[in-house]
Each structure stands twice: as C-alpha cells, then as structure tokens.
Amino acid sequence: MHINQEASNTKGAPTRDVILVSTVLTLGLSITIIMCGICQWCQRKLGKRYKNSLETAGTPDSTRGIRSEKKALKLHTGGKTTSATGVPGQAQPEDPDRKTDQHSSVSDLVNSLTSEMLMLSPGSDEEDGHESSGREKLGRIQFSVGYNFQESTLTVKILKAQELPAKDFSGTSDPFVKIYLLPDKKHKLETKVKRKNLNPHWNETFLFEGFPYEKVVQRVLYLQVLDYDRFSRNDPIGEVSIPLNKTDLTQMQTLWKELKPCSDGSGSRGELLLSLCFNPSTNSIIVNIIKARNLKAMDIGGTSDPYVKVWLMHKDKRVEKKKTVVMKRCLNPIFNESFIFDIPTEKLRETTIIITVMDKDKLSRNDVIGKIYLSWKSGPGEVKHWKDMISHPRTAVAQWHQLKA
Secondary structure, eight states: OOOOHHHHHHHHSOOHHHHHHHHHHHHHHHHHHHHHHHHHHHHHHHHHHHHHHHHHHTSTTSSHHHHHHHHHHHHHTTSOOBOTTSOBTOOOOOOHHHHHHHHHHHHHHHHHHHHHHHHSOTTHHHHHHHHHHTOOOOOEEEEEEEEETTTTEEEEEEEEEESOOOOSTTSOOOEEEEEEEETEEEEEEEOOOOTTOSSOEEEEEEEEOSOOHHHHTTOEEEEEEEEOOSSSOOEEEEEEEEEGGGSOOSSOEEEEEEOBOOOOTTOOOOEEEEEEEEETTTTEEEEEEEEEESOOOOSTTSOOOEEEEEEEEETTEEEEEEEOOOOTTOSSOEEEEEEEEEOOGGGGGGEEEEEEEEEOOSSSOOEEEEEEEESTTSOHHHHHHHHHHHHSTTSOEEEEEEOBO
C-alpha cells in the first residue's frame, strides 16, 4: 500500500506557508508593540517640550506686548509687581475674565500716562516736590565784601553763582546781579548779563567811596539776582541780605550764600481772581478776568483806575494782547470779562500768559500795579493753576493770585 507522504505531512504538521505566515504575524506584532512604546515615549517628550514652550510664551519677557504690560503695571503700583491679592510675587490662578479686564485697565493706564506726558513737562514730580515742601531751590551766590578805613571805601566783589534755575523756555537763564545798600533803593549797581548760563562767573568789583564806617555798619548789603528779558520785565531769581554790622569788614570776606525768594519791598499790590479753561478739541484757552481786591492806590487821591492787560507769549515773543475796560476810582473792581486765545496743545510747554493790572492815567504814563505770569514753570501758585487747567479740560478753574512787581 502506497502512502502519499505529502498528504500525511499536510494532515499531521503545519505546512511551510503556515509557518511563514505565523512568523510574519509574530514579527509584525512585536514591531507594533515596540512602535507603541516609542510613540508613548515620544508623546511624553513632545508633550513636555510643548508645555515648556507654552509656559515660555506666557512669561513677561517672551513678547514685547507683555513686557509693556508689566512695565505699565509697575508704573501704576509704584514699581512693585503686585498680585491680585496684594501679596508681592504670589502666583494667581489663570482667569480669562480677569485677564481681559487686566488688558483693558492697562490700556487705559497707558493712554492716561501718554496724555499726561504730552501735556505736562518732564520733571513735574520735582516741581510737585517743591510745591509740597513750599521751598524751591534757587541756587547760591559767591561774593566778597570788605572796608578800607584809609580810603573810607566799601568794596563788594561779585564772584559767581551756581545752580541757578532756568527762567527761559530754552532751559537756561540770562542772569545779572543788582547791588544795593539798604535802606537806600535809589542808588544801585549792576553786573553784566551772562547769556544762557546757570553757573555764571562775573568777577566784577564795585566801590562805594566816601562812605564813613559809622554809616556803613548801619546798612544792609542786598544782592538780587535777576534773569534779563529783552521784551518783558526781568524775572527775579533770588536775593541775599547781609547786615554789615554783623560782618567783619576789616578784611575781605568771601562768602557763599543760598538765594532766597525775592520779596516785594513795596508792600502788597493786591490780588486778582481769574479762571482758566483749556479746550483740547478747539486748541484754545479761555482766560476770564473775574475781579480784584485790595489793589494798591496809585493816584494822589488814594485810589486807582484799574484795567487788566492779557498778553499771550510764545517762546518769549508777544503773540496777542487783549484788555478789559477801565474801572474808575476803584480798588476792588469787578471785571467779568473773558478772552479766547488759540493755543495748539503741542505749544503749551512754550506758552506764557502774562496778566498785568494797570492804573489808567490821562496826563501821564499808565502805572503798573502788578503782574502775574502763568505757565508750567512760573511760581508754585501759578504752576498749580496751570496744571489744574490741563488736568481738568473744558472746565473753568478759578484761583486767586497775588500781584507781583
């Protein structure tokens, strides 16, 4: 009996094709398992890297916009990064609504800061500090004084000054010095004008000859530093008073003295109430001359005939003048007159409004009762009024001002 070997092999053992297929399936399954492991490892790595990139993108230093936001927030909180709970440096959970509110508040803050920077001068913090302290630094002056007994001559030498304040729009001053021996105000001596100089050197000598020593010690050496102006009155910078009876005059004494605010020795000139209204949309300022009180009597009869002149100045140049009516024989006049001046916003820093109260005379020259200079760099009261006007646009801001010589 013949047995088919192939048939017996088919029935009792797997064929070559079956073995080959099994091998392929086994290898495929192993490769799949290995690939899955690799994919999971890659996902973990890629996920970690993606997470780090997201965290990096969320840090303040990643984009310019977020840096700007951090800077604005620091300005608002005085330079300290403060969380929502008020604890510096404490991380807070992300809240989409809070994030949106943060961005809007930051935008408002930046806009307000930009507007303030455009309208107000740099260094306004310093000016506010001077106002709060009530004392402005006016610089100092160096001079020498001595008496020659043989020639009966008092010698005063004006040497130099340092750290004088800027009185001109160019950021400098044109200083000179007046010398008096009080109480005599009629006879004065003056130094030369030093152009555009906040640390001038004069080195000028002045002699008061034929002056007995007994009279010299009864006098007060008075030095007044002023800023020279060609088209308007000279601006006082500061003063120094030295009683000569308290100074050793036997030899030349060289002294440094801090300048003090100039006082008006002629007494009160009265006060003026006026309002300012700035309208940025129309680029204009409305000056309302309201009333005056306790004006100085300029006429022989003990009264005055006051009126008010208003000058618009730009870079020390006169641009426009307006004036009120004359109030006859009145020391407490009520004017209530308004004047409109066109002033572009970008020119506010170089603009000065000069208010002059005058006494009208028919037969002689009109007398000046007093003046007020309104700008961003005038005296503390004037600067306050100017800043109040800018910070309250379209609103009439009224303030009393002391008239000055």
